[in-house]
Amino acid sequence: DAKTTQPNSMESNEEEPVHLPCNHSTISGTDYIHWYRQLPSQGPEYVIHGLTSNVNNRMASLAIAEDRKSSTLILHRATLRDAAVYYCILRAQTGANNLFFGTGTRLTVIP
Amino acid sequence: GAVVSQHPSWVICKSGTSVKIECRSLDFQATTMFWYRQFPKQSLMLMATSNEGSKATYEQGVEKDKFLINHASLTLSTLTVTSAHPEDSSFYICSAPKIGSGSYEQYFGPGTRLTVT
Numbered sequence: 001d002a003k004t005t006q007p008n009s010m011e012s013n014e015e016e017p018v019h020l021p022c023n024h025s026t027i028s029g030t031d032y033i034h035w036y037r038q039l040p041s042q043g044p045e046y047v048i049h050g051l052t053s054n055v056n057n058r059m060a061s062l063a064i065a066e067d068r069k070s071s072t073l074i075l076h077r078a079t080l081r082d083a084a085v086y087y088c089i090l091r092a093q094t095g096a097n098n099l100f101f102g103t104g105t106r107l108t109v110i111p
Numbered sequence: 112g113a114v115v116s117q118h119p120s121w122v123i124c125k126s127g128t129s130v131k132i133e134c135r136s137l138d139f140q141a142t143t144m145f146w147y148r149q150f151p152k153q154s155l156m157l158m159a160t161s162n163e164g165s166k167a168t169y170e171q172g173v174e175k176d177k178f179l180i181n182h183a184s185l186t187l188s189t190l191t192v193t194s195a196h197p198e199d200s201s202f203y204i205c206s207a208p209k210i211g212s213g214s215y216e217q218y219f220g221p222g223t224r225l226t227v228t
Contacts, residue, residue, distance in 0.1 A: 043219030
């Protein structure tokens with residue numbers, strides 16, 4: 001699986017938008033971009049995924065660069081419950097379903 | 112969404128003993144489940160892929176004789192840490208992709224914290 005690069009940590013004020021970047025310059029044409037987050041002492045949970053087009057769901061939005069070498073997870077209004085480690089993961093369209101986690105971005109939300 | 116449970120949520124055992132951790136998909140079937148290990152302040156490391164009705168596939172560096180995996184049904188995978196030592200103390204997490212979801216979304220269990228004394 002191709003490698004992703006994320007900042008180690010970010011801070012946001014409560015109720016403000018948060019943009020979490022991810023670089024994946026070696027992404028292949030068939031790799032999906034997945035985002036998971038892990039709250040303290042819990043297993044990760046799925047946030048969103050996309051291939052080429054921007055995606056929205058109830059949790060977040062995913063903005064994918066035109067060349068697909070980077071993406072940004074957008075939390076529209078950060079809450080204290082959004083404090084977690086956010087992982088950007090590339091997953092091949094075919095093949096095994098296993099996920100390889102990088103170091104992720106630890107998001108701190110300031111009240 | 113789909114639910115994956117783990118049992119126990121935490122366990123303390125003595126060095127040299129074995130510990131079994133269960134991973135269940137509660138409302139869907141999973142022919143494949145994954146086991147991860149996470150040390151404090153670190154990311155998740157994939158240990159092995161559990162396959163229903165066949166042998167597990169282990170990642171490089173993971174001792175298959177120490178971490179025994181059994182996937183006896185479409186809803187249950189177990190990880191047994193044999194002859195546990197303090198260095199095996201970690202947070203063990205399982206996950207399962209939901210068959211037919213098409214999106215390869217994985218559902219993770221809440222994790223099992225193992226402490227070996």
